Amino acid sequence: MPLEKRYDPKTIEPQLQTFWELAGIYRFVPGDERPVFSIDTPPPTVSGNLHLGHTYSYTHADVFARFHRMRGENVFYPMGFDDNGLPTERLVESQLGITAAEIGRSAFIAKCLQVSEELEQDYQNLWQRLGLSIDWDYTYRTIDECSRKTSQRSFIDLFQEGLVYRQEAPSIWCPSCRTAIAQADVDDLERESQLVTLAFHLENGESLPIATTRPELLPACVAIFVHPGDERYQDIFGQRVNVPIFDQQVTVLQDPMADPEKGSGAVMCCTFGDTVDKHWWYTHQLDHVNAIDQQGNLTEVAGDFAGLSVKKARQAILDTLDQQEYILDRQPTTQIVPVHERCDTPVEYIMSQQWFIRLLDFKEEMLAAGDQIKWHPAHMKARYLTWVENLAWDWCISRQRYFGVPFPLWYCQECGEVILADLEKLPVDPSEDHPNEPCSCGSRKFKPDEDILDTWATSSMSPQIVGRWLCDDDLYQQVYPFSLRPQAHEIIRTWAFYTIAKSHFHFKQVPWNAVAISGWGIAGEGMGKISKSRGGGPSPPLEMIDRYSADAVRYWATSTSMGKDTVISEEKIQIGTKLTTKLWNVARFSERFLEDFDASHGVDKYSIAGINGEHLSPADRWILSRSQRLVRRVSLLLENYDYAAAKSEIENFFWREFADNYLEMCKQRLYGEDMVQREAARAALYHLLLTIIKLLAPFLPYVTEAIFQGIFVKYEPSQSEDVRSIHTSSWPEVNNNLEDDFAELVGETLVEIAVSVRRFKSENGMALGTDIQRLQLSADDDQLAAQLERASSDLISITRAREIDVGNHLDQTLTILLDTRKIKAAIEL
RNA sequence: GGGCGGUUAGCUCAGCUGGUUAGAGCGUUGCGUUGACAUCGCAAAGGCCGUUGGUUCGAGUCCAAUACCGCCCACCA
DSSP states (O other), X not given: OOOXXXXXXXXXXXXXXXXXXXXXXXXXXXXXXXXXXXXXXXXXXXXXXXXXXXXXXXXXXXXXXXXXXXXXXXXXXXEEEBOOSHHHHHHHHHHHTOOHHHHOXXXXXXXXXXXHHHXXXXXHHHHHXXXXXXXXXXXXXXXXXHHHHHHHHHHHHHHHTTOEEEEEEEEEEETTTTEEEOGGGEEEEEEXXXXXXXXXXXXXXXXXXXXXXXXXXXXXXXXXXXXXXXGGGTXXXXXXXXXXXXXXXXXXEEOXXXXXXXXXXXXXXXXXXXHHHHHHHHHTTOOOOOOBOTTSBBOGGGGGGTXXXXXXXXXXXXXXXXXXXXXXXXXXXXXXXXXXXXXXXXXXXXXXXXXXXXXXXXXXXXXXXXXXSEEESGGGHHHHHHHHHTOOSOEEOEESOSSSOBOSEEEETTTOOEEEOOGGGOSOOTTTOOOXXXXXXXXXXXXXXXXXXXXXXXXXXXXXXXXXXXXXXXXXXXXXXXXXXEEEXXXXXXXXXXXXXXXXXXXXXXXXXXXXXXXXXXXXXXXXXXXXXXTSSOOOHHHHHHHSOXXXXXXXXXXXXXXXOEXXXXXXXXXXXXXXXXXXXXXXXXXXXXXXXXXXXXXXXXXXXXXXXXXXXXXXXXXXXXXXXXHHHHHXXXXXXXXXXXXXXXXXXXXXXXXXXXXXXXXXXXXXXXXXXXXXXXXXXXXXXXXXXXXXXXXXXXXXXXXXXXXXXXXXXXXXXXXXXXXXXXXXXXXXGGOOHXXXXXXXXXXXXXXHHHHHHHHTTOOTTOOEEEEEEEOSSHHHHHHHHHTHHHHHHHHOEEEEEEXXXXXXXXXXXXXXXXXXXXXXX
């Protein structure tokens, strides 16, 4: 079936998508002898707000998958959805306007399952429409049974290795989400604040000025610290001080972490205002006063202020301090406060009992693991290493929430012993199940652990979940360690780091050979324009795909290199549309010369080996040589995950060298009567078009497939490659015999001549198709001159000269077009 | 405060291990039915490659300092 005059992606893309699904083009073949390329796909957090930015990093991973598949590798490219834990709960709460506390735990979990499942269908639709070459037989949800089982198994294994522990300790707490969180869940937020200097009174009645931004923590003040070398405070070391309003007596202590430069140099230590307080509390064995409860309100120790929120209490206490004339100074200040990244609520440090995974003892191992992985771009490794170096807390994995993977354990009500679930029974819900055996103390009374695991504690097992670690060892052995982890940069410290940590703890190896870090597709000015046209919302990706094409969106997504953020640009998408149109038109042009070939040997007929070099024109030799170098370069770039440079090289070659120049040079032979010349041109054309669409197939899977199906796969099957689809066909190989420096020099000369003639016509207002009488050329180099002679058909074709005349010198009466050391050219009109 | 990335044509960006007149797309201007393509083609204009030093026969490309922009990290009184 000949190619349609106009390429209509809106109808063709969905057809091809269906074809790929039905034909199983992207199936992973377990047990196959080909080398495996396995991808640890990021399970997107199901957030319910899909925008074009989501397509950005996922396109990158797909390009790699397609490249490796065409390279002959058995590509394992699964998909997952991260739908357990706090992010999903927050979504459900905001979307349905309910809270778990209101409707009860089990009803809430049911809502979470329902909402996330509906949204996941949207994600899947988008991924399929975008053309991601995922094998949908391998999908997972981080809340599904296999994930829960894997996650609980991980916990039990680590427990038995002594790598997890439960401890009553100051923990990072989000008063809004009402749960403990981990260091990695904390972000910085700048806000306006007030630094007030208060007068604390020593026993002798003297006043000690102390600055604070958190006066509401006064009831929890347990000590005052000064620097040991601070001259001002040598005398008061060890003295007792009265805390304003609350009147408890605390001691002045010394510690090098007290900075004489800050505030008055004397600082109050409260349990707990920040991590330094925690440090001092621990190292100086101070008392613990809990002033803030789990809802973020002041406790009874705050007396009249009990029950007030932190914010209200701060103001009320300030007012009282003011009335009682404790305030020496007030300074407005911008302060950086740690907040919970999910809700931007300032965190508190609250004493509570939590489960932790040991990290601080393993920093060296984690750093070494980072060095064993290839990072793309390389500088992203620095973020990982910095994070590991600065770790200050073990990994708090317990969350006081509802929707997630439960801890697989109970506590004995008699002796407090931890009873783990049986491995065979995983996954368990300890609230519904119970232990098989009585506790070693003989008791049969158990209390289930009611917390859930940090969502990262599960998603950090993604290689094990998707590789079916616990239920399909053959598969797992084939895919693990994974070839590639693609992900975005903001989750280096969470997903990447935790996955590396888990892999180290469980298997003493790194989870992947390489990690490819994508940037973000972010809303920019272009988005404003887009959103305006549809009433203000962000641009929905399916709408953009419908308006332009999946290929065009992918073109935009692969235009900025690995690791870089990029603005969502409708303009860039439009350029992608132009490229697909150009490809289509080139293919339609080529089709008429290729369709009557005796191609009974399938696509191999015009493989490079079949080209008879004797009859190739200089233009053929030039473009064939250039194409070999292109294949070499693009392959290397893609091996190194540099999709943007690869795409740009192919695009330039295709548009500037092949379409603008080569096609114009070979037309005369294609249309001409000389069958020998015609066959040579057709062979070159066949090879080049096939090479170009293959190279572009990872980027523009739809239009290249449409061309491949329309022109190259209407013959019998090839013996050497799977030509059901361009995406299972073989990646182009470099043919050294076609690489030829001299041919390239000749080709460049031909282009120079063509450009000079075009410029002449353009400057003289002539149409490009205008015939010229004679083109006279002269080259000092005899070999070059001989090639120019041989290229007369190429030159006539592109310049429309009636006659090409190659001689030793130019006729001075003619118009000189070019005069360089290499080549001189003149025309006669 | 420490670290990383960026600073190249009006805009968005390429420029690999330093080497002839610095590239592309968009935009601008002019011209044009080349027997595939007007969702096009051809051509033109447009840059002291952030600043200042240094290394070198030669630097956008290496080194140092510096200024902005962005990000990561840090104990944020």
